[in-house]
Amino acid sequence: MNQAIKRLLQNPVSFLTSVSADGIAISSRIRLSRNIAGLPFPIAATAESAAGVINELAPVCSRSAFVGEKKGMFFEIGKLDELERLLLLERRLASSELIKSKLPSALAVSNDESCSVMINEEDHLRIQVLKAGFDLAGCWQKINKLESELGKETEFAWDDELGYLTECPTNVGTGMRASVMLHLPGLVMTDQINATIHGIRKLGLAVRGIYGEGSDNSGKLFQVSNQITLGENEETIMEQLSAVIRQLIEYERRARRALLEKDRFALLDHVGRSFGLLQNSYKLSCAEAVEALSGVRFGVDLGLFQHLKIDTVNELFLELNPGHLQMRSSLALPESEQAVLRAKLFRTKLRERA
Amino acid sequence: MLCDICKKREATIHIKEVKNGKCVSTNLCTECAKEKELAGGLGAFGFNLAEVIFNVGKMSEADKKADASEDKNNKEVREKESSLICPECGWNLAKMRRSGGKLGCSRCYTVFAKWVSMAVEQVQRSSVHVGKRPEKCGRSANAVKLEMDKLQLELASAVSAEEYERAAQLRDRINALKAEAAALQDATGEK
Ligand SMILES: [Zn+2]
Numbered sequence A: 001m002n003q004a005i006k007r008l009l010q011n012p013v014s015f016l017t018s019v020s021a022d023g024i025a026i027s028s029r030i031r032l033s034r035n036i037a038g039l040p041f042p043i044a045a046t047a048e049s050a051a052g053v054i055n056e057l058a059p060v061c062s063r064s065a066f067v068g069e070k071k072g073m074f075f076e077i078g079k080l081d082e083l084e085r086l087l088l089l090e091r092r093l094a095s096s097e098l099i100k101s102k103l104p105s106a107l108a109v110s111n112d113e114s115c116s117v118m119i120n121e122e123d124h125l126r127i128q129v130l131k132a133g134f135d136l137a138g139c140w141q142k143i144n145k146l147e148s149e150l151g152k153e154t155e156f157a158w159d160d161e162l163g164y165l166t167e168c169p170t171n172v173g174t175g176m177r178a179s180v181m182l183h184l185p186g187l188v189m190t191d192q193i194n195a196t197i198h199g200i201r202k203l204g205l206a207v208r209g210i211y212g213e214g215s216d217n218s219g220k221l222f223q224v225s226n227q228i229t230l231g232e233n234e235e236t237i238m239e240q241l242s243a244v245i246r247q248l249i250e251y252e253r254r255a256r257r258a259l260l261e262k263d264r265f266a267l268l269d270h271v272g273r274s275f276g277l278l279q280n281s282y283k284l285s286c287a288e289a290v291e292a293l294s295g296v297r298f299g300v301d302l303g304l305f306q307h308l309k310i311d312t313v314n315e316l317f318l319e320l321n322p323g324h325l326q327m328r329s330s331l332a333l334p335e336s337e338q339a340v341l342r343a344k345l346f347r348t349k350l351r352e353r354a
Numbered sequence B: 001m002l003c004d005i006c007k008k009r010e011a012t013i014h015i016k017e018v019k020n021g022k023c024v025s026t027n028l029c030t031e032c033a034k035e036k037e038l039a040g041g042l043g044a045f046g047f048n049l050a051e052v053i054f055n056v057g058k059m060s061e062a063d064k065k066a067d068a069s070e071d072k073n074n075k076e077v078r079e080k081e082s083s084l085i086c087p088e089c090g091w092n093l094a095k096m097r098r099s100g101g102k103l104g105c106s107r108c109y110t111v112f113a114k115w116v117s118m119a120v121e122q123v124q125r126s127s128v129h130v131g132k133r134p135e136k137c138g139r140s141a142n143a144v145k146l147e148m149d150k151l152q153l154e155l156a157s158a159v160s161a162e163e164y165e166r167a168a169q170l171r172d173r174i175n176a177l178k179a180e181a182a183a184l185q186d187a188t189g190e191k
């Protein structure tokens, strides 16, 4: 196994397990797209020009105060096997586009996993900062410094009118995508979620399920992000997004109160069944586990469990994924055997906390 | 039925969406649908850049029927456009359309400026960047003016709301921008 990957597996994930994690807002992320001036974007790159991008950026990253040597890890994606790549994806350090890239691609990660720099993703550079809870301001503060630091040693593709130039014109300008991951079981259970999502989209923001496209509703987890990148500065974009997130959190609180008042037994039943399923199963699919764990998380938020902490639940959201399960057992396993392993994980983790 | 994007392979995926009150259908082959999904998802966003490009494609398709009555000039323009190629990276309109509106390099932004501005108009709030900039690059006079206009509006509302502390901060920022604009004017005037 790759040594740095081994280190990652020992790491607690700061963005998931930090104490500041709020019940509703799980994590915040800001991502900046940048390209090196004078080189073709990845979509038009040759293996040679792409290797040139890595050659230019790898030393810049290694000198970084955030992701540099001793401060972080550096991965050449081509040298990792499929499971190791999956692990990076599940920890949200790499995107699926990066790990599937046909070009030479690389990834620099800070030791605490809050910062990552993807090289040769859709753009030459995708710089990302992740933090626990609802903390876009904190993400911006950090990523602003990281980007300036990298920008001192590299000339970014830039146009006086259009700002930072990106492979896709939907990212041009600030190149910034800010997002917050939210757990919204109250809005889902009170059937208000579709209207809410519709309303948010009307405001020019994007909403997606967090387990990739199409899995809109999985785990009642949602990611809300800005779409506009040009014509407003970073602070304004973040403020507009934050205003909507604050409102969403308030709606979710209201929905939870309403459930507790009007439909208390339905709520208790949902949480109790979810816990029972996780505690007593001998085979659990990924989707099943995510759904049930979402129910348990809801119960923890509402104070229904005395001994189960939100950190444990958040960590399980990561550990239940195929990459983590298989890496921990150091074996590539078929899905049916993963299901057995997953069930065992939950039985052990939840036994002492009933 | 042929695929709307490549117009070569048989369409196997048919998507119906309601847009501006009208039902719009899109027909795609498996390959193009896959690419489109990678480029931003089928309906995962409120909009999809590829559609901006599609509409361009459809327009020229419809125009082809009117080809007979079309004057020679227009036809030449179109032919010229379809043979446009970026001298830096070799990108062309067909590649741009197939990739869902993506560009091959910085130079493409100039070569395909017409399509970029169409995309920007659909997706973005304005066409001038006002955020962070590289330390080495000064701002364009246009960007300075735009931010100044915006701050003036904020100042007016702060004054009418009697938020004097905030108004004072805004005034300071506006004065700084004025100085910057004047310096830019001098620089361009000297040239
Ligand atoms: Zn096709």
Ligand SMILES: [Zn+2]
Binding pocket: B086, B087, B088, B089, B090, B091, B103, B104, B105, B106, B107, B108
């Ligand atoms: Zn080009």
